[in-house]
Amino acid sequence: MKVRKYLPKLKLADYYMGRDREYHHELTPELRANARETLRRVNRLLKRAGLARKISSGWRPAAVNATVPGAAKGSKHISCLAIDLEDRDGALDAWCITHLDVLEAVGLWLEHPAATPDWCHLQIQPPRSGNRVFEP
Numbered sequence: 001m002k003v004r005k006y007l008p009k010l011k012l013a014d015y016y017m018g019r020d021r022e023y024h025h026e027l028t029p030e031l032r033a034n035a036r037e038t039l040r041r042v043n044r045l046l047k048r049a050g051l052a053r054k055i056s057s058g059w060r061p062a063a064v065n066a067t068v069p070g071a072a073k074g075s076k077h078i079s080c081l082a083i084d085l086e087d088r089d090g091a092l093d094a095w096c097i098t099h100l101d102v103l104e105a106v107g108l109w110l111e112h113p114a115a116t117p118d119w120c121h122l123q124i125q126p127p128r129s130g131n132r133v134f135e136p
């Protein structure tokens with residue numbers, strides 16, 4: 001019998017990081033749908049990878065994003081299309097790089113690990129380049 005490790009699923013509340021209260025008016029039905037889809041795809045990926053990860057950055061209302069050092073002005077975190085997962089040992093980034101077929105099947109794009117030393121940035125919308133692994 002194959003014993004599967006229990007992997008807790010990432011939840012919407014963790015993705016919103018409590019910001020759904022203060023910025024309630026900005027969290028439109030479209031953004032909520034994006035957040036659900038982001039978590040659905042990322043949970044599938046983590047299950048395939050057999051890795052448990054915490055969210056280091058989820059939804060960023062524009063005002064919050066503006067205070068994040070190095071964050072792009074049009075960051076996909078603003079529209080709930082992107083997520084950052086804690087990845088201090090780089091194991092998730094490394095797994096993604098060697099499983100681009102899974103990223104494609106699940107529908108995720110990865111920011112190049114060289115640009116994300118302690119975390120892993122994934123998004124459900126292709127970058128302008130269309131590359132599965134992209135430069136910020």
Ligand SMILES: [Zn+2]
Nearest residue numbers: 082083084121
């Ligand atoms: Zn990110």
